[in-house]
Amino acid sequence: MRSEEIKVCVLRIEGTNCEDEMYQAFRELGASPEKVHLKQLLGKCPADMKRELDDYNILALPGGFSAGDYVRAGAIFAARIKSELSKDIRSFVESERPVLGVCNGFQILVELGLLPAFEGTMSEHPEAALYTNISGRFECTPTILKHESRGKCIFTKRIEKGRMMLVPCAHAEGKLMFAKEKEEKLLAKLEENDQIVFRYVDEDGEYAGYPWCPNGSLSNIAGICNPAGNVMGMMPHPERVVHRYTHPDFTRTAADVNGAGDGKAIFESVIESVKRKA
Amino acid sequence: MTVDHLLIKRNVPFELYDVDIFSASDAELRDLSKDLGLNLSLDEMKRVREHFKNVGRIPSDVEIQSLAQAWSEHCCYKSSKAILREHVFNIQNDEVLSKGDAGVMVFDDEHGYALRVESHNHPSAIEPYGGAATGIGGIVRDVLCMGAQPIGLIDPLFFGPIDKQVDLPNGMKTPKYLVSGVVSGIRDYGNRIGIPTIAGGIWFDDSYIGNCLVNVGCIGIVKRKDLVNNAVKGPGDMFILVGGRTGRDGIHGVTFASAELKENSEEESRGAVQLGDPITKEPLIHACLEVNSAGLIHGMKDLGGGGLSCVVGEMALSGGCGAEVDLDKVPLKEEGLAPWEIWVSESQERMMLAAPKKIVKRILELFDLWDVNATVIGTVVPGNEVKLRFKGETIFQLDLEFLTKGPEYCRPAKAKSPQTKKGEDFPKLPGDFDKILLKLLSDPNIASKEWAIKQYDHEVRGNTIIKPMTGKINKRGPSDATVVKPLPDSFRGLAVAVGVNPWFTALDAYRGGATSIDEACRNIVAVGGRPHAITNCLNFGNPEKPERLGELRDAIAGMAEACKALNLAAPSGNVSLYNEASTGACLPTVTVVGLGIVDDIRECITTDLKEEGDPIYVVGTTKPQFGGSALFRVFGGKGGEVPDVDLEALRRSMECLRGAMKGRMVRSCHDISDGGLAVAMAEMCIGGDVGAELDLSVLPLPNLVSLFSESNTRWVVEVDRAKEKEFVEAMDVPIFKIGKVGGKKLKVMNEDAVVLEQMVSDLRERWSKPLWELLG
Structure with a gap:
């Protein structure tokens, strides 16, 4: 399969607002992304605009404030998907096709039960929550991530374990939490299943808490995948650092300004894994 | 003194008054201006009277309210225009592509960039969160209506001091409260519509205690071939109102902005502050840009100060045409608005499109995909008159030249010698x-x-x-x-x-x-x-x-x-x-x-x-x-x-x-x-x-x-x-x-x-x- 044959559904509703850069990230790697409104998948549109989820190879849920996030981040978008697209999305995931959720997209995947999905493809109720940052504020800030996956996650196959990456955050609700009484057990389960993909660290690679971890997330976790490794959600925005020149410190480091940004490897990994599988 | 006897209810099944300015004394003209919230001076009221004497009838409340909007300082720059003409309007530059609602400059051979900054000071002083948010909303529409994708917001803000106790006159809010409200308003609106807030600043001085300044700027990028006129193209174009519904929020925004703030401004003018809804704006931006880049529209303009009353007149006049509008077609937030309220309301998240009749259906479909309202409310006609109907009754018929050509003043200015x-x-x-x-x-x-x-x-x-x-x-x-x-x-x-x-x-x-x-x-x-x-x-x-x-x-x-x-x-x-x-x-x-x-x-x-x-x-x-x-x-x-x-x-x-x-x-x-x-x-x-x-x-x-x-x-x-x-x-x-x-x-x-x-x-x-x- 050639890159341009890889069709990416960049799914959006009102308030999704990071679709342009998500689209652009896939486009620059040679794939064929398309911005698709949820109503186009549900058939609630003129005939020429209708789309089928099954026709795509990758599903990407970009960041933003879908439907305003007035209830709980991601809850409304997730509810709309769940009520009318549950079957399609389940079979999409079960056919081992990749699903990426960034920021609000991560929140939606958790609300949908596609993450962490300890039992089966899609849990009936959310098993985790992305809760209000410990600062109580929206935090737009560069963060440093350490790659923690031991190899399960298909979005990071090209990234060596332990590598540090600069990927910016911008969210008000990014603190990963489990129910208090299950926290220890479920965290151990995430570890055991190789579901922890990224953690926030300081410039020396240490787990350091706020402000290096901008939200106070459990165990400094920034991104997780499902047990199968084909669904990944992360709060930081890799699509904002596909190029070195969007790194916040590009004017002061020796790295080649024309080189790849730290987020690019995520998109390369998933495209490569789709190609390899085909 | 009451001016009720000058308001004559017309016999129609809705609220409409004709205003008997012919028999009003000078004192009554002043009171009318005040009671109806017009903020017009006595001379301006007399000028209105003169016009209607020539027409041979007294004006309806819709007409007189509309004139007050168009002639406000905010809309017609009556005090500053002479100075701007002398110094600013004559700045020559080959790379200006448009001086519409936003300016547009050459970016490269194929693209232009749009830029504009404006104030949202008075609303933010009364209601900092909503005032700042709707300030962003308004400036984004100014850039959008050039056909440009907004790409950055700029927010220079000015408040009273936050590091010392200040004496607050009655009715004024503490600087800390204002800073916090304004920044939250910008954050919640800007972040939700997905346009980065990239520049600005916060300044503090005692003089801003009673007059906080909330300046809001926006830049955008547009393909030069997609640059839109803020005008209709010609007779036969339809006016399509898109975006939010119209309500009682934001009535008299521009006339309120054109007067000094007073102790009781909050009580009197709370209703002048609009309510923002970023999650209507976000898809509105997509839909407007989509119909524009698909070449479906002839013109676009945002509804800001003065609401429909300004946008219809200005779009028609710029295209050398007149307009006929059925005001009862405007989608409302609540029933029971008087026609004049619908006509001047500054409710947010609204844009006006002008498009040929045969394309209207496709435009409505595209807006429907985004669940954004789009409603045909009128047509462009030959001539130079705007005519409004409400449930069949003609309630407004004004010459555009008179409506939009507000007064202009050369007021006395006193030079202050600079400090040395x-x-x-x-x-x-x-x-x-x-x-x-x-x-x-x-x-x-x-x-x-x-x-x-x-x-x-x-x-x-x-x-x-x-x-x-x-x-x-x-x-x-x-x-x-x-x-x-x-x-x-x-x-x-x-x-x-x-x-x-x-x-x-x-x-x-x-x-x-x-x-x-x-x-x-x-x-x-x-x-x-x-x-x-x-x-x-x-x-x-x-x-x-x-x-x-x-x-x-x-x-x-x-x-x-x-x-x-x-x-x-x-x-x-x-x-x-x-x-x-x-x-x-x-x-x-x-x-x-x-x-x-x-x-x-x-x-x-x-x-x-x-x-x-x-x-x-x-x-x-x-x-x-x-x-x-x-x-x-x-x-x-x-x-x-x-x-x-x-x-x-x-x-x-x-x-x-x-x-x-x-x-x-x-x-x-x-x-x-x-x-x-x-x-x-x-x-x-x-x-x-x-x-x-x-x-x-x-x-x-x-x-x-x-x-x-x-x-x-x-x-x-x-x-x-x-x-x-x-x-x-x-x-x-x-x-x-x-x-x-x-x-x-x-x-x-x-x-x-x-x-x-x-x-x-x-x-x-x-x-x-x-x-x-x-x-x-």
């Missing part, structure tokens, strides 16, 4: 320079604005190259300008910077106006940009007072002459008058938003010091000019000469510095402004997390002047030490080698004497913390 050295009252200063610097760094006007910046998503859209803060992660210092890269397939960028110094302008209006341009240009050049265009928001007091109008005139002259000398276009702008509460007027505030072209964003420069051992130069001449300086403000100085602007020196300095940057000689660069060289140097150390060793003896001035003067047209430059010789040769303007990068301290000597010595970590602490502590 003679009247200078030098403040009593602490014994050592360390104390002065630390105090300046923690002054809220200079201290880090990270508290606000981190709450704004300044990177959404993924195109922000130089961010508002720069340097080592979690140790960042300030940037001079922000740079965005609007197009995926081009390295060309736009630098955005704010220039404003109200304290200078208060002491010397002309120099203050010119300083705004100098500062915006300095900032743009500091990141590697070429100053290209400006837009401005002029915030002043009551123009009916001659000294206020004098300030306005001189400040405009200073700003405009600088633009002309530097070949900067000024394709859009905004004037906000009556920023004058019972406590007095706000400082004369000339907010300039400067735009610069960056040829290649990969060559941008930031303020943070980079390499130990690199030499540090001051570019430009330092003069003993302290009028309006941070040193005087913080330590209680008065008067003094305001820094002048030598436009030729500015032009040459920018050219040389840009040349040196192109030749890769410059590693970091920061403009010298508030707090002078000392503060600029401290900020460069903070971002770079490295010290500097300086020797002031190369500057032929007392240490105090060298460190704290705010003379214009100056920068601090870190030069690549391997290219120092080239740099010195390239700079055909005064430059002074003042030291080198290195160590963990900012250490300032004058020959053998230590002038100042501070750990960078201590400087950071003093600069970073104040706003977090004051605003929590």
